[in-house]
Amino acid sequence: MTMSEPYYITTAIAYPNGRPHIGHAYEAIATDAIARFQRLMGRDVRMVTGTDEHGLKMDQTARAAGRETLEFADEMSTYFKNMCSELNISNDVFMRTSDKRHHEASIALWQAMEASGDLYLDRYEGWYSVRDEAYYGEEELTEGEGGVKLSPQGTPVEWTVEESWFFRLSKYQDALLAHYRDNPDFIRPESRKNEVLRFVEGGLKDLSVSRTSFDWGVPVPGSPGHVMYVWVDALTTYLSGIGFPDKESDFSRFWPANVHIIGKDIVRFHAVYWPAFLLSAGLALPQQIFGHGFILARDGAKMGKSAGNAADPLELAERYGVDQFRYFLLREVNFGQDGSWSEEAIVTRSNAELANSFGNLAQRTLSQIFKNCDAYLPPIHGHTDEDNALFDLVGNTVSETIPTAFENLALSQAVEAWITAVSACNAYIDAQAPWALKKTDTARMETVLATLYICIAQLAVAISPIIPAGAGKMLDAMGVAPELRNFARIKSHWYSPLAEADFRLEQPQGVFPRLELPAEE
RNA sequence: GGCGGAGUAGCUCAGCUGGUUAGAGCGUCGGAAUCAUAAUCCGUAGGUCGGGGGUUCAAGUCCCUCCUCCGCUACCA
Numbered sequence: 001m002t003m004s005e006p007y008y009i010t011t012a013i014a015y016p017n018g019r020p021h022i023g024h025a026y027e028a029i030a031t032d033a034i035a036r037f038q039r040l041m042g043r044d045v046r047m048v049t050g051t052d053e054h055g056l057k058m059d060q061t062a063r064a065a066g067r068e069t070l071e072f073a074d075e076m077s078t079y080f081k082n083m084c085s086e087l088n089i090s091n092d093v094f095m096r097t098s099d100k101r102h103h104e105a106s107i108a109l110w111q112a113m114e115a116s117g118d119l120y121l122d123r124y125e126g127w128y129s130v131r132d133e134a135y136y137g138e139e140e141l142t143e144g145e146g147g148v149k150l151s152p153q154g155t156p157v158e159w160t161v162e163e164s165w166f167f168r169l170s171k172y173q174d175a176l177l178a179h180y181r182d183n184p185d186f187i188r189p190e191s192r193k194n195e196v197l198r199f200v201e202g203g204l205k206d207l208s209v210s211r212t213s214f215d216w217g218v219p220v221p222g223s224p225g226h227v228m229y230v231w232v233d234a235l236t237t238y239l240s241g242i243g244f245p246d247k248e249s250d251f252s253r254f255w256p257a258n259v260h261i262i263g264k265d266i267v268r269f270h271a272v273y274w275p276a277f278l279l280s281a282g283l284a285l286p287q288q289i290f291g292h293g294f295i296l297a298r299d300g301a302k303m304g305k306s307a308g309n310a311a312d313p314l315e316l317a318e319r320y321g322v323d324q325f326r327y328f329l330l331r332e333v334n335f336g337q338d339g340s341w342s343e344e345a346i347v348t349r350s351n352a353e354l355a356n357s358f359g360n361l362a363q364r365t366l367s368q369i370f371k372n373c374d375a376y377l378p379p380i381h382g383h384t385d386e387d388n389a390l391f392d393l394v395g396n397t398v399s400e401t402i403p404t405a406f407e408n409l410a411l412s413q414a415v416e417a418w419i420t421a422v423s424a425c426n427a428y429i430d431a432q433a434p435w436a437l438k439k440t441d442t443a444r445m446e447t448v449l450a451t452l453y454i455c456i457a458q459l460a461v462a463i464s465p466i467i468p469a470g471a472g473k474m475l476d477a478m479g480v481a482p483e484l485r486n487f488a489r490i491k492s493h494w495y496s497p498l499a500e501a502d503f504r505l506e507q508p509q510g511v512f513p514r515l516e517l518p519a520e521e
Numbered sequence: 522g523g524c525g526g527a528g529u530a531g532c533u534c535a536g537c538u539g540g541u542u543a544g545a546g547c548g549u550c551g552g553a554a555u556c557a558u559a560a561u562c563c564g565u566a567g568g569u570c571g572g573g574g575g576u577u578c579a580a581g582u583c584c585c586u587c588c589u590c591c592g593c594u595a596c597c598a
Binding site for chain 1: 523524525526533534535545547548553555558562563593594596598
């Protein structure tokens with residue numbers, strides 16, 4: 001029974017009609033780093049991810065492969081679940097929209113919206129392309145040969161009428177605008193917010209929220225032949241993942257979510273439809289929607305299922321290391337903007353900062369303690385101004401700069417502040433030169449090594465949300481107890497007790513090896 | 522078309538409400554050191570801040586205009 005403050009974070013719910021690509025990995029990693037950070041701040045965290053398995057495309061993809069849709073979905077969702085474990089994602093829940101509990105949640109949400117009088121049966125009419133399985137607006141169409149109307153994709157369209165349930169989205173225009181105004185951080189980053197504002201200001205039309213052309217979805221209660229529009233049930237995952245509609249579940253403690261981490265391409269669904277659904281159902285709105293950018297190949301080509309050049313994130317993680325891959329993505333890409341990747345960039349970044357700067361700092365410090373202090377943590381014989389300056393810099397980075405950056409979801413800035421502090425440690429060790437003090441002043445040597453030991457432990461804890469495995473390994477080797485590995489406790493006086501407990505180092509081993517690019521074929 | 526971003530050293534980018542000689546990392550070149558994963562540290566070179574015009578004592582930072590790239594412009598997800 002914890003009394004700590006709850007924190008609820010989600011990734012978008014991935015549509016698994018293909019294997020996970022680097023964009024899915026990026027989102028999971030970023031969300032995981034934030035969740036891990038919040039845990040280290042002492043919060044009671046729930047992180048939910050999962051797969052959005054309904055909709056026409058899943059149905060079609062399965063059929064095209066001659067498979068049963070559910071069986072196909074079972075397999076595909078496994079890839080996403082595996083990705084989470086392979087990439088060291090600490091999600092508490094993996095929710096599939098095909099799950100029975102999820103259906104119950106979706107129906108409960110639907111009924112709540114219906115009870116508010118926001119759902120009505122009508123006909124949906126429009127220009128429909130059978131080929132694209134999509135409706136198009138009159139203004140989007142072009143005229144082909146013989147006056148035939150064509151979709152933007154150049155496929156023929158025909159006027160189609162379909163019975164559909166509608167959601168009174170138009171009714172919520174003012175309420176949404178008021179919410180955006182009263183909660184300036186509801187949509188981030190700023191550029192996404194502007195797009196949404198303009199979209200909503202432009203007027204909202206009611207939304208068609210059921211389909212009759214296929215049955216792979218959540219059945220609309222009391223309306224045979226209709227299944228819910230996939231977005232209605234997909235978004236509901238954020239509720240079902242914590243037990244909605246069961247009032248005795250985690251739902252009561254964790255809703256509303258602190259933040260939904262999503263791709264910039266689905267901001268509208270989260271910043272317009274979702275809050276409107278929740279308002280209608282009488283539920284609280286999430287505190288924030290954060291739309292991150294895309295990860296592009298360094299040549300500028302967009303990564304995507306259809307682009308054909310989608311790198312397999314698990315292959316990259318295996319080749320270069322999970323921590324290295326995570327570190328690269330969160331360090332190199334400004335969270336909220338697009339970024340690019342290449343194998344060379346991963347290797348360069350990882351070697352320069354994880355292997356050379358941080359890994360080697362730990363290795364040279366621990367090695368000297370191992371060899372010169374008989375592997376016992378050396379005592380401290382009073383600190384100099386130089387020591388205190390380093391403590392101040394590292395301490396301030398660990399307890400102020402990095403937490404502030406994480407709270408603002410400025411992930412790359414957090415890492416940048418971290419590496420700056422690491423560099424300060426390297427400058428310190430060079431200036432103090434404990435290897436020279438060994439011959440002239442062993443007491444001072446001991447103090448210098450102890451000072452570094454304390455700083456390295458703090459830095460390892462601070463970066464552990466980004467590189468949990470490597471940081472953990474390093475702290476294990478250093479004898480730092482698990483209960484000390486959070487932002488509050490690592491700043492306490494644990495060093496002397498550990499030294500006095502006669503803790504002894506094992507032969508130090510590098511945690512972050514230098515990487516090499518695979519040889520050209 | 523409309524609205525919104527972006528264009529800063531070879532590369533990737535910081536530069537908040539305008540104010541001393543425009544910053545960082547990587548890369549380059551030179552030096553130091555040798556505890557360490559040939560890792561580290563110090564220093565150097567390098568930019569008319571997309572073009573043009575304007576406001577101001579002062580503009581990368583505000584206004585106008587032009588060029589280039591990108592995003593949004595509702596029912597695939």
